[in-house]
Structures are given as C-alpha cells and as structure tokens.
Amino acid sequence: xxxxxxxxxxxxxxxxxxxxxxxxxxxxxxxxxxxxxxxxxxxxxxxxxxxxxxxxxxxxxxxxxxxxxxxxxxxxxxxxxxxxxxxxxxxxxxxxxxxxxxxxxxxxxxxxxxxxxxxxxxxxxxxxxxxxxxxxxxxxxxxxxxxxxxxxxxxxxxxxxxxxxxxxxxxxxxxxxxxxxxxxxxxxxxxxxxxxxxxxxxxxxxxxxxxxxxxxxxxxxxxxxxxxxxxxxxx
Amino acid sequence: xxxxxxxxxxxxxxxxxxxxxxxxxxxxxxxxxxxxxxxxxxxxxxxxxxxxxxxxxxxxxxxxxxxxxxxxxxxxxxxxxxxxxxxxxxxxxxxxxxxxxxxxxxxxxxxxxxxxxxxxxxxxxxxxxxxxxxxxxxxxxxxxxxxxxxxxxxxxxxxxxxxxxxxxxxxxxxxxxxxxxxxxxxxxxxxxxxxxxxxxxxxxxxxxxxxxxxxxxxxxxxxxxxxxxxxxxxx
Amino acid sequence: xxxxxxxxxxxxxxxxxxxxxxxxxxxxxxxxxxxxxxxxxxxxxxxxxxxxxxxxxxxxxxxxxxxxxxxxxxxxxxxxxxxxxxxxxxxxxxxxxxxxxxxxxxxxxxxxxxxxxxxxxxxxxxxxxxxxxxxxxxxxxxxxxxxxxxxxxxxxxxxxxxxxxxxxxxxxxxxxxxxxxxxxxxxxxxxxxxxxxxxxxxxxxxxxxxxxxxxxx
Amino acid sequence: xxxxxxxxxxxxxxxxxxxxxxxxxxxxxxxxxxxxxxxxxxxxxxxxxxxxxxxxxxxxxxxxxxxxxxxxxxxxxxxxxxxxxxxxxxxxxxxxxxxxxxxxxxxxxxxxxxxxxxxxxxxxxxxxxxxxxxxxxxxxxxxxxxxxxxxxxxxxxxxxxxxxxxxxxxxxxxxxxxxxxxxxxxxxxxxxxxxxxxxxxxxxxxxxxxxxxxxxx
Numbered sequence: 001x002x003x004x005x006x007x008x009x010x011x012x013x014x015x016x017x018x019x020x021x022x023x024x025x026x027x028x029x030x031x032x033x034x035x036x037x038x039x040x041x042x043x044x045x046x047x048x049x050x051x052x053x054x055x056x057x058x059x060x061x062x063x064x065x066x067x068x069x070x071x072x073x074x075x076x077x078x079x080x081x082x083x084x085x086x087x088x089x090x091x092x093x094x095x096x097x098x099x100x101x102x103x104x105x106x107x108x109x110x111x112x113x114x115x116x117x118x119x120x121x122x123x124x125x126x127x128x129x130x131x132x133x134x135x136x137x138x139x140x141x142x143x144x145x146x147x148x149x150x151x152x153x154x155x156x157x158x159x160x161x162x163x164x165x166x167x168x169x170x171x172x173x174x175x176x177x178x179x180x181x182x183x184x185x186x187x188x189x190x191x192x193x194x195x196x197x198x199x200x201x202x203x204x205x206x207x208x209x210x211x212x213x214x215x216x217x218x219x220x221x222x223x224x225x226x227x228x229x230x231x232x233x234x235x
Numbered sequence: 236x237x238x239x240x241x242x243x244x245x246x247x248x249x250x251x252x253x254x255x256x257x258x259x260x261x262x263x264x265x266x267x268x269x270x271x272x273x274x275x276x277x278x279x280x281x282x283x284x285x286x287x288x289x290x291x292x293x294x295x296x297x298x299x300x301x302x303x304x305x306x307x308x309x310x311x312x313x314x315x316x317x318x319x320x321x322x323x324x325x326x327x328x329x330x331x332x333x334x335x336x337x338x339x340x341x342x343x344x345x346x347x348x349x350x351x352x353x354x355x356x357x358x359x360x361x362x363x364x365x366x367x368x369x370x371x372x373x374x375x376x377x378x379x380x381x382x383x384x385x386x387x388x389x390x391x392x393x394x395x396x397x398x399x400x401x402x403x404x405x406x407x408x409x410x411x412x413x414x415x416x417x418x419x420x421x422x423x424x425x426x427x428x429x430x431x432x433x434x435x436x437x438x439x440x441x442x443x444x445x446x447x448x449x450x451x452x453x454x455x456x457x458x459x460x461x462x463x464x465x466x467x468x469x470x
Numbered sequence: 471x472x473x474x475x476x477x478x479x480x481x482x483x484x485x486x487x488x489x490x491x492x493x494x495x496x497x498x499x500x501x502x503x504x505x506x507x508x509x510x511x512x513x514x515x516x517x518x519x520x521x522x523x524x525x526x527x528x529x530x531x532x533x534x535x536x537x538x539x540x541x542x543x544x545x546x547x548x549x550x551x552x553x554x555x556x557x558x559x560x561x562x563x564x565x566x567x568x569x570x571x572x573x574x575x576x577x578x579x580x581x582x583x584x585x586x587x588x589x590x591x592x593x594x595x596x597x598x599x600x601x602x603x604x605x606x607x608x609x610x611x612x613x614x615x616x617x618x619x620x621x622x623x624x625x626x627x628x629x630x631x632x633x634x635x636x637x638x639x640x641x642x643x644x645x646x647x648x649x650x651x652x653x654x655x656x657x658x659x660x661x662x663x664x665x666x667x668x669x670x671x672x673x674x675x676x677x678x679x680x681x682x683x684x685x686x687x
Numbered sequence: 688x689x690x691x692x693x694x695x696x697x698x699x700x701x702x703x704x705x706x707x708x709x710x711x712x713x714x715x716x717x718x719x720x721x722x723x724x725x726x727x728x729x730x731x732x733x734x735x736x737x738x739x740x741x742x743x744x745x746x747x748x749x750x751x752x753x754x755x756x757x758x759x760x761x762x763x764x765x766x767x768x769x770x771x772x773x774x775x776x777x778x779x780x781x782x783x784x785x786x787x788x789x790x791x792x793x794x795x796x797x798x799x800x801x802x803x804x805x806x807x808x809x810x811x812x813x814x815x816x817x818x819x820x821x822x823x824x825x826x827x828x829x830x831x832x833x834x835x836x837x838x839x840x841x842x843x844x845x846x847x848x849x850x851x852x853x854x855x856x857x858x859x860x861x862x863x864x865x866x867x868x869x870x871x872x873x874x875x876x877x878x879x880x881x882x883x884x885x886x887x888x889x890x891x892x893x894x895x896x897x898x899x900x901x902x903x904x
Contacts, residue, residue, distance in 0.1 A: 313812050337776065338779055394752075407753055460754075465749060465760065
C-alpha cells in the first residue's frame with residue numbers, strides 16, 4: 001500500500017519525466033498549485049514540455065519558474081495574465097499558446113480521464129474559439145465539438161491524502177486538481193497531510209486512490225496569496 | 236432559505252407533476268431509492284410517465300409500485316430483471332423500454348445536467364446499442380455518439396441535507412443520485428437527516444444546494460435489502 | 471446626470487430576485503453585492519468552485535485556499551459549498567445559474583458581446599467569460615456608455631456590430647450603462663431602451679449609441 | 688479431469704498482479720477473490736460506486752446502503768472510497784481499471800463477447816457489462832467450455848462468430864474454461880490455446896471448440 005508514498009517531490013518525479021512530454025498542473029492562480037512538484041520539474045531539467053494548466057503562474061512562482069528556465073514549449077490555458085515573462089516569450093515566438101475557455105478546459109480534462117474523446121458545448125459558438133471546429137445543431141441550438149485531454153503526467157496538490165492515494169482537497173484549492181488527477185498516465189500528488197489508509201471517511205474522498213500513482217507529503221508548500229483583500233474590523 | 240423545505244413527500248410533489256412528464260429516480264436496485272417520493276407519485280395519480288432510472292424496482296417496491304398502477308409509459312434503464320410485473324407489461328406491449336448501458340446512462344444524465352447535448356463513447360460499439368447512432372473514429376478507435384438526458388422532475392434520496400439544499404449521500408446509496416439531482420428542471424430530495432445550513436462541512440457536500448429546489452425530511456425510508464449475504468462469525 | 475459606478479451597480483441589483491444564484495464579474499459587477507434589495511436572498515457563485523461567497527475576510531483572517539475568480543481572498547457563509555472546476559462549469563453551462571453580471575468592451579444590437587481581447591494588444595485569455603455568457607440564463611452587461619480614447623474623443627460601445635473578437639454571439643439580455651438601461655430580445659427582436667438615468671435625455675443617449683434601438687420607456 | 692468452478696477461479700486469480708484494480712462479475716468471477724496469490728494486493732471495484740470492496744458482513748451487520756453490483760450486502764476496508772455512478776464509469780471507460788473478469792454465453796475467435804441477451808427470451812438488460820468490456824484494460828472471460836442443452840446435447844461456446852447479440856466487439860483478451868486457457872490477440876492475431884487443464888487432451892478441447900485457434904502450449 002505504501003508503495004505509492006515517495007520521500008520527496010524530486011524522488012516522485014524521478015525516472016518519470018522526459019523531454020517533450022505533456023503535463024497537467026492543478027491550481028487556479030496560485031491557489032492549490034503543486035508548487036513543490038513544479039520545482040522538481042525545474043530540477044529535472046526536462047525540456048520542450050507542454051503544460052495544461054488554467055494559468056501560467058506569476059513571475060517567479062507556479063509555472064512561472066519553468067518559463068525562467070525555458071522548459072515550457074506550449075501552454076494550454078484559459079488565462080495567462082499576471083505574467084510578464086510569459087508575454088515576453090510569447091511575443092518573441094518562443095512559446096506556443098492554446099487558449100481554451102475555462103469551463104471547456106475543465107470539461108476537456110474530465111472527458112480525457114473518463115474515456116470520452118469528444119463532446120459538444122455551446123461555449124465559444126460564433127467566436128474565435130469555434131474556428132476549425134465542427135459545429136452542429138442539437139434541438140435548435142448551436143454547439144461546437146471539443147476534444148478530451150490526457151497527459152503523460154499530472155501534478156496535483158491536495159490538503160490530505162492517505163497511503164492508498166485517496167485525496168481530499170480544501171475549499172477553492174480544489175479547482176482543477178480532481179479532473180487532472182484522473183487524466184494522465186502518471187498522477188503525482190503533493191499533500192499537506194499524509195495519513196494511513198482508513199483514516200479519511202470514504203464518503204469524503206474527492207479523488208479515489210486508483211488515480212494517484214505517487215504521493216508525497218510536503219510540509220513547506222508556499223500557499224501564496226495573489227490578491228490580499230480584507231475588510232476592517234469594527235473598532 | 237427554508238423556502239426549500241417541504242413538510243412531506245406529497246406536499247413536495249404537489250402542483251409539480253403532470254401526465255406525460257419525464258422523471259428521473261435515483262438508486263441502484265433498492266439502494267438509495269427515493270421510496271417515499273415514489274409513493275407520492277403513485278398518490279398523485281399522474282399517468283403516461285417516462286422514468287429514467289437504472290432499474291425498475293422489484294415487485295411491490297421502488298418503481299415497481301408505479302407499474303402496479305400502470306402510471307409508467309416508458310423506462311430508460313440498464314437492467315430491469317427482478318421484476319415480473321415489468322416483464323409482463325413489456326411483453327404485452329403496454330410498456331416502452333430503452334436499454335442504455337449503465338455507464339452510458341450515468342454519463343448521459345451527467346451531460347444533461349452539465350449542458351452537454353452529446354458525447355462520444357466506445358461503450359456499445361459494434362452492438363445493438365450502436366444501431367441508429369452516429370459512429371466516428373478518433374485516434375484510430377471507434378466511438379458512438381450518445382445524447383444528454385434532462386428531465387422535468389428528479390427524485391433523489393440523500394443521507395443528509397441542509398435547509399439550503401446541499402446534500403450528502405452515504406456509501407453506495409450515492410450511485411445515480413448526484414447526477415440526477417443536476418439534470419432536471421425540478422429536483423426534489425428526500426433526506427434522512429435535515430440540518431440547518433452551516434452544519435455540513437462545505438468540503439463534504441456531494442450535491443450543491445443550487446440543484447435542489449425542494450427538500451423533505453423522511454424518517455421512515457424503507458431501505459430494504461435485496462440480497463442479504465453474510466458470513467458466519469467465528470464461534 | 472449620468473449614473474455613477476455605484477448607481478449603475480445599484481440599478482443592476484434590481485435584477486436580483488429572491489432565491490437567485492448569481493455570478494458577478496470583476497469591476498462594477500462586484501459592487502452589485504452591496505445593493506442587494508431587502509428581503510432578497512441570493513447566493514453568489516464563484517466559477518473557481520464555490521457557491522455562497524461571503525465578504526472579504528477581516529485583516530489577519532485571509533486564507534490562501536479561499537479565493538474568488540478574481541483571485542481575491544474571501545470568506546465562506548453557512549450556505550457555502552465547494553466543488554471542482556468541472557462541476558462549477560457544469561453548473562454554468564447547464565443553465566443552473568440564474569444571472570450573470572459582467573463588464574464589456576462592446577455590445578451589439580443583436581446581443582453579441584466582446585470583452586476579452588483587443589487585436590494587437592497582449593492577449594491574456596478569456597478565462598471563464600465565454601462559458602458564463604453561453605450558459606447562464608440571463609446575462610446583464612454593466613459598463614460606461616462610451617469609451618474614452620487617449621486623444622480625448624469618445625467611441626460608442628453599443629454598436630450595430632462588434633468589431634472586436636466576440637466573447638459570445640447573441641448572448642446579452644440587458645445592458646446597464648451610466649446613461650440608461652437597454653433590453654435585448656433573445657429571439658432576434660433587437661434592442662430596446664427601457665430606462666434613462668435621471669436627467670439624461672433621449673437625444674443624448676441616442677447621439678452616443680451607434681446601435682439601433684426601439685424606445686420603450 | 689476438467690477444472691472445477693473453484694479451479695477455474697484459482698486459475699483466473701493468477702492474472703491478478705500486485706497493485707491491480709479489478710472488477711469481478713457475478714458467478715465464478717466472484718470466487719476469484721478467494722484465490723488472490725500471497726503477496727499480491729488488489730483493490731476490487733464495484734461499478735455501483737465503490738473501490739476497495741470487502742467481504743460479506745457478519746450476520747446482523749448488513750447495511751442496506753452498502754451493496755455491490757450484484758446487490759449483495761458487503762463491507763468496506765481501510766482503503767475504501769465511494770463515488771457516484773458517473774465517476775465509477777468514468778473510471779471504467781477511461782481505462783483506469785486493470786482487469787475485468789466476467790462470465791460469457793459465447794466468445795468468438797476475434798474477441799467478440801456475448802453475455803447479455805438471448806433473442807426470444809425475456810431481456811433483463813446489459814447493466815454495466817458493455818461499459819466494462821469496452822473500457823477495462825484487460826478482459827478475462829471465465830466460463831464452462833460448452834453449454835449443456837436441455838436435450839442433453841452440448842453446444843460450443845467458443846465460436847468462429849457469435850450468433851447471440853454482442854456485449855462488445857473484439858474485447859476479450861483471455862478465456863479460461865474448465866478445459867484450458869486461451870489468449871486472444873487484440874490486434875487481430877486470433878486465438879491461441881496456451882494451457883490445458885490437467886488430464887485434458889488437445890483432441891478433447893479441439894473437438895469441443897468451434898473457434899479456430901493456434902496451439903501455443
């Protein structure tokens with residue numbers, strides 16, 4: 001059972017990552033990103049990577065650190081603002097970019113994990129997103145066909161995991177992590193709390209252990225805040 | 236908030252159900268079925284109903300009680316054994332039946348709730364299920380196109396619910412209930428435990444309240460066992 | 471007097487009905503939550519995976535695991551539920567959200583909306599905007615009536631046809647600007663002016679609107 | 688001597704590898720869990736929404752909310768997780784289950800499988816069988832080598848082509864019967880006899896098999 005548990009992020013990635021691979025990385029902005037696994041990707045030195053991730057991190061954090069080392073060849077994302085280096089490399093033609101609407105991205109990943117090669121959605125009908133895609137009318141409404149996504153490796157962050165690989169996410173740090181966990185040949189999870197199998201209520205698990213091949217307990221995830229907004233306490 | 240809470244199953248269905256409607260009913264066999272809501276459908280006397288449900292109950296329980304009163308015109312199911320009355324009415328031509336593989340049924344319902352009118356699956360390729368359906372090759376594999384399902388009313392059973400309509404299911408009584416909750420114009424839930432909003436951990440909710448329009452606290456769900464299998468305790 | 475940003479938000483808040491599930495965009499739309507009418511209870515959806523969004527946290531209570539779609543720290547409520555991005559956009563695409571209020575660069579008289587890219591400028595991405603306008607039952611745009619250009623001139627934003635790349639085709643149901651309120655018929659019936667801001671004349675709003683519209687005040 | 692049902696199950700259990708996620712059908716397949724080799728840890732999936740299926744409960748401990756796909760009362764394990772039917776079949780269809788062991792009425796030499804309906808008889812439905820054979824990485828059929836008819840005669844079940852309606856086309860990877868074991872090449876390379884039950888002759892198994900097969904003992 002504990003064959004899934006690896007001592008650290010570097011060990012969890014060892015022997016798995018190769019130049020030219022497609023990876024998924026969970027998170028929305030910097031919330032729920034597998035930051036230490038991304039650092040391990042940097043240390044691996046693997047090049048020409050395609051990353052499927054809602055965002056591209058910010059300068060110096062998240063996937064931003066792989067832009068610094070020019071390890072990313074292509075991004076499939078819904079929003080890449082907040083990152084000057086990204087804009088620079090993209091404008092210089094050094095980086096490919098495939099924009100996918102956020103909901104379509106989430107669904108393409110879910111589909112890939114669930115054995116669905118293609119589905120129809122009304123998102124993007126009549127826009128640039130629809131160009132080159134099959135359009136079809138169902139019950140009088142227009143839809144476009146979108147394809148499932150499946151990766152070589154998925155990197156996810158969870159709040160809690162057990163030695164069987166079952167995962168529980170916390171609040172809005174869940175976001176893209178569950179679908180990505182299901183949509184790769186090798187899913188690696190970093191978890192803030194690692195417990196023996198049997199400690200998490202089986203009705204509360206968000207990702208069943210079958211999807212997680214390797215798991216790492218991390219005690220030093222950065223968990224940065226991008227937009228710290230607050231209100232004042234009454235005096 | 237408590238506008239969603241109805242005093243009993245009959246009240247929850249009042250004014251909602253009409254002849255000829257399409258309904259979904261959760262449950263796998265007799266596990267996790269909305270039995271008291273089904274009884275309320277019987278009391279309503281509504282006729283010519285189409286039911287989307289994995290099974291058709293057994294004689295005298297579950298949807299079986301609506302076969303007795305001949306309120307069902309058509310079933311969309313994956314398995315209807317265990318029910319003599321069903322076989323009788325079907326052979327007599329009194330009941331229409333659309334068989335859908337269990338996984339395709341689950342996915343069609345999820346798709347209906349998620350605004351996906353159609354998707355491709357390899358389930359059923361080369362079988363009777365594929366007849367009349369579009370077939371297409373993606374990446375060298377054959378797939379057939381299946382359509383989403385959406386109902387007028389969904390009847391679901393949950394273990395716990397709060398006054399906002401958030402639901403938690405228990406063990407394998409979850410089955411088809413979450414997708415069905417998302418795939419109708421009017422979802423009615425019967426819950427074994429009703430608590431004020433705020434009592435259920437928001438990370439543990441299986442069905443967000445947005446999908447549930449009416450909720451009923453039931454203290455007398457039958458929860459019958461179809462196949463009681465046990466092992467002997469060591470003496 | 472044209473409406474202020476706050477007044478635009480207050481007018482938009484009148485579109486909220488009791489029991490609604492609502493998604494608010496960034497900017498003026500965010501202000502709408504300050505004007506929810508008395509007796510009206512709505513739940514705010516954040517497309518990154520949350521229903522029942524609460525206000526900003528008190529200083530020191532910020533939680534990096536609890537942010538909205540604008541990546542701002544927020545709080546939860548007794549009604550809150552969390553879910554994945556796939557489930558969140560299933561909810562949006564499936565038509566379960568009653569109302570979306572968002573900003574725009576351009577709106578056309580047929581309901582076309584442009585708010586995600588300007589060719590030639592750095593493209594940041596559409597995020598969840600295309601999903602929201604395609605899936606949500608009612609889409610309300612709040613925006614300044616005209617764009618102010620760098621040279622001091624003004625350009626109409628309510629147009630016969632958008633010239634910027636679309637976010638959605640025929641998706642807008644209502645437009646609220648500093649000058650008034652327009653409804654757009656989803657069945658191709660065109661745009662109608664249904665309200666004027668106090669002190670704004672029909673002449674003024676007409677002169678600042680390129681789109682054709684019926685007057686239904 | 689042909690293998691007994693228990694021996695067929697024991698032979699099928701040899702296909703289990705450490706770390707496998709496995710779905711077992713009703714009948715002989717259920718017996719396979721009694722023969723899991725020492726040192727091999729597998730998790731059993733039940734397609735109604737459970738991974739990590741435990742044994743039958745002790746008398747008095749039955750829980751109506753905890754059943755397997757055969758609607759039998761079962762128990763949970765420390766490894767157990769529960770999920771919806773959509774997630775369960777996403778797991779199956781997406782190729783995440785390593786092995787499915789199930790019964791059959793007929794298997795053809797090209798891997799076609801028939802096990803869900805006999806025209807003219809009451810049709811109960813395919814349940815999850817079509818999803819399992821289409822989605823699971825390796826599909827092993829366990830069955831009696833021939834069907835015994837009411838008049839005492841025998842009919843072959845391993846055929847050149849199935850005459851019953853299919854559950855899946857070209858889906859079977861291995862067939863284990865009371866007489867021996869066949870592998871079927873998924874790339875159209877046909878069927879091969881790879882094992883004989885002790886005391887069963889090549890002559891006997893050939894005479895009871897309509898399908899063409901290579902001998903690769």
